[in-house]
Amino acid sequence: MDETQAGVPDTVETIVTSLKHKPGALLPILHGIQDHLGYIPDDAIPVIARALRITAADVHGVVSFYHYFRSEQPGRHVVELCRAEACQARGARALEAHAKARLGVDYGQTTTDRSITLKPVYCLGNCATGPSVRVGEHIKGRMDPARFDRLVDDLTTYKLELN
Amino acid sequence: MSLRVFVPCETTALSLGAGDVATLISREAEARGLEIELVRNGSRGLFWLEPLVEVDDGTGRRAFGPVDTADVASLLDSHFGDDHPLALGPTDELPWLKQQQRVTFARLGVTDPVSLNDYRATGGFDGLHNALELTPQQLVDKVKASGLRGRGGAAFPTGIKWQTVLDAAGAQKYIVCNADEGDSGTFADRLVMECDPYMLIEGMIIAGLAVGATQGYIYLREEYPLAHRHLDLAIARAEAAGYLGNNIQNSGRAFALEVRLGAGAYICGEETSLLESLEGKRGMVRAKPPLPAIEGLFGLPTVVNNVLSLAAVPSILRDGPEHYAGFGVERSRGTLPFQLAGNIAQGGLVELAFGHSLRELIEDFGGGSASGRPVRAVQVGGPLGAYLSPAQFDTALDYEAFSAIGAVLGHGGVVVFDDSVDMAEQARFSMEFCVEESCGKCTPCRIGSTRGVEVIDRIMRGENRDANMALLEDLCDTMIQGSLCAMGGMTPFPVKSAYTLFPEDFQRQGGEA
Numbered sequence: 181m182d183e184t185q186a187g188v189p190d191t192v193e194t195i196v197t198s199l200k201h202k203p204g205a206l207l208p209i210l211h212g213i214q215d216h217l218g219y220i221p222d223d224a225i226p227v228i229a230r231a232l233r234i235t236a237a238d239v240h241g242v243v244s245f246y247h248y249f250r251s252e253q254p255g256r257h258v259v260e261l262c263r264a265e266a267c268q269a270r271g272a273r274a275l276e277a278h279a280k281a282r283l284g285v286d287y288g289q290t291t292t293d294r295s296i297t298l299k300p301v302y303c304l305g306n307c308a309t310g311p312s313v314r315v316g317e318h319i320k321g322r323m324d325p326a327r328f329d330r331l332v333d334d335l336t337t338y339k340l341e342l343n
Numbered sequence: 344m345s346l347r348v349f350v351p352c353e354t355t356a357l358s359l360g361a362g363d364v365a366t367l368i369s370r371e372a373e374a375r376g377l378e379i380e381l382v383r384n385g386s387r388g389l390f391w392l393e394p395l396v397e398v399d400d401g402t403g404r405r406a407f408g409p410v411d412t413a414d415v416a417s418l419l420d421s422h423f424g425d426d427h428p429l430a431l432g433p434t435d436e437l438p439w440l441k442q443q444q445r446v447t448f449a450r451l452g453v454t455d456p457v458s459l460n461d462y463r464a465t466g467g468f469d470g471l472h473n474a475l476e477l478t479p480q481q482l483v484d485k486v487k488a489s490g491l492r493g494r495g496g497a498a499f500p501t502g503i504k505w506q507t508v509l510d511a512a513g514a515q516k517y518i519v520c521n522a523d524e525g526d527s528g529t530f531a532d533r534l535v536m537e538c539d540p541y542m543l544i545e546g547m548i549i550a551g552l553a554v555g556a557t558q559g560y561i562y563l564r565e566e567y568p569l570a571h572r573h574l575d576l577a578i579a580r581a582e583a584a585g586y587l588g589n590n591i592q593n594s595g596r597a598f599a600l601e602v603r604l605g606a607g608a609y610i611c612g613e614e615t616s617l618l619e620s621l622e623g624k625r626g627m628v629r630a631k632p633p634l635p636a637i638e639g640l641f642g643l644p645t646v647v648n649n650v651l652s653l654a655a656v657p658s659i660l661r662d663g664p665e666h667y668a669g670f671g672v673e674r675s676r677g678t679l680p681f682q683l684a685g686n687i688a689q690g691g692l693v694e695l696a697f698g699h700s701l702r703e704l705i706e707d708f709g710g711g712s713a714s715g716r717p718v719r720a721v722q723v724g725g726p727l728g729a730y731l732s733p734a735q736f737d738t739a740l741d742y743e744a745f746s747a748i749g750a751v752l753g754h755g756g757v758v759v760f761d762d763s764v765d766m767a768e769q770a771r772f773s774m775e776f777c778v779e780e781s782c783g784k785c786t787p788c789r790i791g792s793t794r795g796v797e798v799i800d801r802i803m804r805g806e807n808r809d810a811n812m813a814l815l816e817d818l819c820d821t822m823i824q825g826s827l828c829a830m831g832g833m834t835p836f837p838v839k840s841a842y843t844l845f846p847e848d849f850q851r852q853g854g855e856a
Contacts, residue, residue: 302780
């Protein structure tokens with residue numbers, strides 16, 4: 181038993197311990213882990229299962245059901261493109277094709293330099309000023325291929341502040 | 344007095360640069376030695392004018408927009424003068440705003456969303472104070488008398504739902520707010536949570552008092568980070584001020600509230616799937632009965648209401664149910680916030696009493712398409728709502744009139760497409776979305792959607808078109824009749840409307856783009 185725990189970062193233990201008493205604790209725990217680590221490591225699953233007295237299969241089933249949870253470390257930035265109807269009406273399909281070509285990845289993949297993971301999202305609630313893109317906490321409206329290229333440049337360039 | 348300058352802190356305004364505009368206004372004012380008070384208000388919901396900056400020198404608020412960072416210096420140089428090119432005049436006189444009936448959204452963009460003082464100064468918590476004087480049955484009766492119907496899409500009378508929970512026996516009862524606003528083209532819930540979070544909190548406390556529930560959960564979609572931040576802040580402040588907790592305003596009554604985040608699953612907007620998710624499980628749809636009102640969260644009596652339903656409650660308790668019922672037509676009482684989205688020139692939030700026409704909404708408020716091309720199709724009510732053609736634009740905006748033409752008003756989202764839209768592609772997307780988002784519990788939805796994509800692909804390639812159209816029709820009927828919930832049961836609505844109203848898009852020759 182203890183061997184499995186040995187690879188699990190302390191953060192997982194701390195988060196599980198602090199949240200396991202909540203009713204319906206599994207989603208809050210998974211959010212807590214992904215917020216801290218960027219993903220849900222496989223090693224975390226038996227730890228969670230034991231704390232909540234459910235099976236590892238139950239935990240895995242939940243992680244895999246929800247689009248937001250991921251089992252692998254993403255790139256430095258996660259860029260989400262809205263694919264839903266309101267953004268389609270403003271050119272999201274063309275933007276999507278451009279973004280995949282520019283980054284050289286498909287949805288769910290990470291660029292070779294590990295800088296950007298591209299994901300689809302179905303509605304960011306920014307439907308009157310689409311197409312919309314989300315990077316972390318930030319949502320950007322009226323995205324077009326040229327603005328997307330500038331966004332990618334910004335995300336992949338380390339800026340030196342001179343003043 | 345010093346000049347008050349309002350720059351919205353709301354997702355759409357921020358997505359168009361409001362954050363940078365606010366920073367720059369502070370910096371430029373300081374550089375000029377100009378004393379200003381910068382207020383981060385919510386959005387007025389006039390999204391094509393965002394970032395919409397307002398100023399008040401003591402004579403009333405005046406609007407400027409859309410403001411780019413490049414405009415800030417000249418705005419300050421002109422002392423926000425009425426002759427500045429971006430000047431729009433007094434905000435309350437903007438026709439787009441003036442022609443609306445803002446009841447639920449009266450505070451939208453007016454106040455600082457997380458300021459308790461702003462909320463109280465604009466009638467906030469008056470409804471709660473009235474509610475604390477009433478018995479649970481009297482409270483439920485008020486909501487019944489208002490005619491309020493669920494704003495999530497199904498339009499079930501809210502008072503009846505509350506009565507069921509009030510009458511149900513249970514050691515613990517719950518109020519669950521469905522804030523999983525996943526329908527494309529909708530953002531009214533988000534606006535409530537980002538721009539007027541105390542209104543939702545107050546509505547949930549009143550619901551708790553009405554049915555005897557002491558615990559509430561807001562199930563919020565993960566895609567709304569700013570709503571999350573504002574709600575958490577507002578809940579903490581409401582707790583500190585004694586509106587939440589074990590002794591609400593010294594009444595001896597208790598109500599606790601917590602935000603729970605979803606994780607990117609559209610199906611969790613379906614109430615039983617949402618409850619499963621809150622319990623920490625996969626969001627698999629439950630069979631009904633039992634109704635959540637009887638056996639809901641953790642098997643206990645639970646009110647599950649949409650954000651807008653709960654947000655309407657404080658004004659019903661403050662101004663009386665008759666006031667609310669005074670808006671609207673027939674069985675569609677009150678107001679509905681329509682959300683103009685997609686390819687629309689003047690998109691945003693339009694709160695109106697029921698009974699106006701779709702054409703007024705699209706042409707008068709919306710100003711037609713953003714691209715300037717003719718409007719060809721409109722999808723109302725989210726990804727499960729039917730597409731409508733311009734011939735149907737005179738339909739009245741009420742639940743019954745929409746139902747009569749096989750469409751749904753749903754959550755009031757209106758997504759406009761111009762004539763460059765390919766309706767076969769849209770039909771294919773509806774099926775593809777169902778493939779992505781089906782919980783997988785029932786076969787018509789899980790397998791039907793996958794087969795739907797394949798059949799539409801064959802039709803688009805021109806293979807055995809007549810046979811495949813017949814197959815698609817058959818498949819749609821199977822999904823409608825055989826699915827457990829609205830996901831599979833309504834996905835065919837946009838598909839059927841697409842091939843019925845726009846058959847030419849399904850008849851291209853193979854290979855033709």
